[in-house]
Amino acid sequence: MKKVIIIIICLGFISCGNNKTEIIQLSNLTKIYHFQNEKVEYFVVANPPQNSDTLLNLLSSHFQVFAPNDTIEKYYYYSHFYFKETRFTPRDYKEEWKGYFNHDYIDNHYKDLLIRIMIKPEFNRQTIYFYKKGKIEQKIETKWKSLK
Numbered sequence: 489m490k491k492v493i494i495i496i497i498c499l500g501f502i503s504c505g506n507n508k509t510e511i512i513q514l515s516n517l518t519k520i521y522h523f524q525n526e527k528v529e530y531f532v533v534a535n536p537p538q539n540s541d542t543l544l545n546l547l548s549s550h551f552q553v554f555a556p557n558d559t560i561e562k563y564y565y566y567s568h569f570y571f572k573e574t575r576f577t578p579r580d581y582k583e584e585w586k587g588y589f590n591h592d593y594i595d596n597h598y599k600d601l602l603i604r605i606m607i608k609p610e611f612n613r614q615t616i617y618f619y620k621k622g623k624i625e626q627k628i629e630t631k632w633k634s635l636k
Contacts, residue, residue, distance in 0.1 A: 507535040511550050511570070512579040517594055529555075530594055532581065534573040536602055540618060540626075543602065548616075559605055562599040567606040574600050580612050598622040607632050 514530040517555045521528070531550075537543045547570050571577045577600045584592045601619040608615075614632035618625045 507534060509546065510534040510579075511547075511574075514594070515555075516582055522564065525563050526567070527563045528565075528567045528569065530569045530571065532571050532573045532577055532579050533602060534579060536572055544616065546603065546616075547596045547603050554615060559611055561609045565606060567604060569594075570605075571597060571599060571600045574601050576600060581590055 504594075510533070512532045512534065514532060517530040519528045520526070533543075533547070537546060539546060551568055555566065555568070571594070573579055576620050577594070577597050581594065598619065599622040601622065603616040603619065606615045606617070607613070609632065612632050616628045616630075618627075
């Protein structure tokens with residue numbers, strides 16, 4: 489009986505360890521604000537790394553591949569929001585409007601927000617915000633380097 493329980497526990501750990509991190513774009517939420525010349529894109533991260541440095545490296549790499557400099561330079565602000573995949577922010581999340589008091593917007597789910605990366609090309613600035621339970625935990629400002 490003990491061997492069966494130990495085998496079941498080990499298989500549970502093995503199956504949990506195989507969860508691969510994925511970044512899924514919520515393309516139906518991409519917004520371009522013409523009056524501010526801003527583009528905002530939203531993503532869900534399935535099985536995000538727990539270590540904040542690992543998470544930052546993963547999302548920074550994704551940002552660099554996903555957002556080429558010539559695209560970023562078209563805007564005054566360019567942002568990516570990365571949410572943790574939960575039942576409230578699944579990989580197929582869609583905003584819903586079912587009346588004045590019954591709506592669901594991505595902005596209502598900041599408790600699932602992991603990181604926001606924002607670039608202001610005109611000022612050569614990149615700002616990274618780390619979130620924990622909906623509140624900014626850390627802010628990192630660096631220079632943003634265009635490839636021009």
